[in-house]
Amino acid sequence: MHIAILYNRDHELLEDDPGREAREDVTRVASALSEALSRGDTHAEPLPVEGSRLDFVDVLARMRPDLVINLCESVAADSRGEMVIPCLLDMLGLPYTGSPALSLGLALHKDKAKELLRARGVSTPGFARVERLEDLEAVDLPFPLIVKPAREDASVGITADSVVHDRAALRRTVEAVLRTFHQPALIEQYIAGREIYVPLLGNQPRRALPLTEIHFGKLFEDRPNIVTYAAKWEADSADYQNTPSGLCLLEDPALEARLVQTALDAFAALECQDYGRVDMRVSPQGVPYVIDINPNCDLHPEAGFAKAARAAGIDYPSLATRLVEIALERAHGHSTPRSKGSGAARLPDSANRNVLAGRGNGRDRARRSRASAE
Numbered sequence: 048m049h050i051a052i053l054y055n056r057d058h059e060l061l062e063d064d065p066g067r068e069a070r071e072d073v074t075r076v077a078s079a080l081s082e083a084l085s086r087g088d089t090h091a092e093p094l095p096v097e098g099s100r101l102d103f104v105d106v107l108a109r110m111r112p113d114l115v116i117n118l119c120e121s122v123a124a125d126s127r128g129e130m131v132i133p134c135l136l137d138m139l140g141l142p143y144t145g146s147p148a149l150s151l152g153l154a155l156h157k158d159k160a161k162e163l164l165r166a167r168g169v170s171t172p173g174f175a176r177v178e179r180l181e182d183l184e185a186v187d188l189p190f191p192l193i194v195k196p197a198r199e200d201a202s203v204g205i206t207a208d209s210v211v212h213d214r215a216a217l218r219r220t221v222e223a224v225l226r227t228f229h230q231p232a233l234i235e236q237y238i239a240g241r242e243i244y245v246p247l248l249g250n251q252p253r254r255a256l257p258l259t260e261i262h263f264g265k266l267f268e269d270r271p272n273i274v275t276y277a278a279k280w281e282a283d284s285a286d287y288q289n290t291p292s293g294l295c296l297l298e299d300p301a302l303e304a305r306l307v308q309t310a311l312d313a314f315a316a317l318e319c320q321d322y323g324r325v326d327m328r329v330s331p332q333g334v335p336y337v338i339d340i341n342p343n344c345d346l347h348p349e350a351g352f353a354k355a356a357r358a359a360g361i362d363y364p365s366l367a368t369r370l371v372e373i374a375l376e377r378a379h380g381h382s383t384p385r386s387k388g389s390g391a392a393r394l395p396d397s398a399n400r401n402v403l404a405g406r407g408n409g410r411d412r413a414r415r416s417r418a419s420a421e
């Protein structure tokens with residue numbers, strides 16, 4: 048089997064890119080997966096998307112791999128390019144791992160994702176989106192609040208100053224987000240309480256891997272308990288050292304069930320596929336609030352998802368293999384690649400069937416929609 052591992056190589060593009068470490072990390076994930084999967088007659092080959100260049104499309108069109116592992120989190124150092132990649136893979140008719148463009152786009156348009164969650168009755172903190180400072184006047188949410196860039200992830204743009212307690216600080220922080228990130232700011236009610244992540248794997252069935260909790264150390268005693276950019280990426284920083292994560296031990300099985308169900312509902316609301324992680328804060332009253340949905344979450348062997356898999360007895364090579372099987376099952380109805388040389392167009396069979404390939408064929412379109420399990 049021939050697998051292409053597509054990843055973004057764009058961390059050298061912008062010297063002052065606020066998400067540099069996050070963008071560099073993906074190269075290491077591509078190598079780790081290549082090593083884990085290249086066994087026997089399976090060859091898994093990393094293929095970079097360099098800047099905004101599209102030559103990888105021609106390479107893939109010629110290569111016609113059995114599967115693309117899509118690790119791209121940005122294009123040309125812009126997270127908003129993430130959703131372009133599944134569209135191009137759909138156009139090429141290649142099956143790929145992870146979520147389709149719509150889900151990736153929604154997850155990165157946090158206000159839209161939250162509107163969907165609300166419409167489906169999934170609990171998420173109250174929020175407002177602000178595009179211009181003038182919009183702030185209409186914002187009427189109770190303090191404390193947290194301000195984040197509306198279109199980023201991986202804690203990009205999150206600092207200790209992101210949590211605000213009065214209107215002057217709110218204005219300052221929103222202004223900084225608008226100026227630095229050239230995108231709307233999301234203002235959200237700050238939920239004090241535990242931070243717990245639910246990793247999800249599979250489609251039909253979809254299972255939760257062991258829950259992970261972020262612990263906030265001494266440094267955070269008189270600071271808002273949030274995972275800042277430094278806490279996530281800068282290993283030498285005090286923030287990082289004071290935010291160890293570990294398996295989440297919940298005394299209350301009903302709370303665990305609520306967390307898992309809320310995560311499943313959130314994942315389904317965005318029609319995410321294959322794997323991902325839903326980040327939650329649990330209020331002191333025991334209500335889980337969805338703060339972030341991460342389809343195609345970080346697959347680094349030492350990142351939370353792989354650690355949770357390990358805790359469930361799935362080592363990294365087995366996780367890599369499972370991800371391949373899950374994507375192929377969804378695409379073809381079984382976990383082996385299609386035989387080569389049949390001459391037939393190698394379009395994925397179901398969930399990844401693309402709108403363009405199905406154009407003019409109403410039946411194909413109708414069948415396309417629900418194959419990704421909820």
Ligand SMILES: Nc1ncnc2c1ncn2[C@@H]1O[C@H](COP(=O)(O)OP(=O)(O)O)[C@@H](O)[C@H]1O
Pocket residue numbers: 172193195199200201202203205235236237238239242272273274275326328338339
């Ligand atoms: N509404 C909230 N209440 C409390 N903490 C929050 C809230 N939203 C975000 N945070 C904190 O900020 C961090 C990053 O925010 P998140 O929404 O997960 O963005 P990202 O997509 O960058 O991971 C979270 O891990 C959490 O610690």
Ligand SMILES: [Mg+2]
Pocket residue numbers: 201202326339
């Ligand atoms: Mg998050």
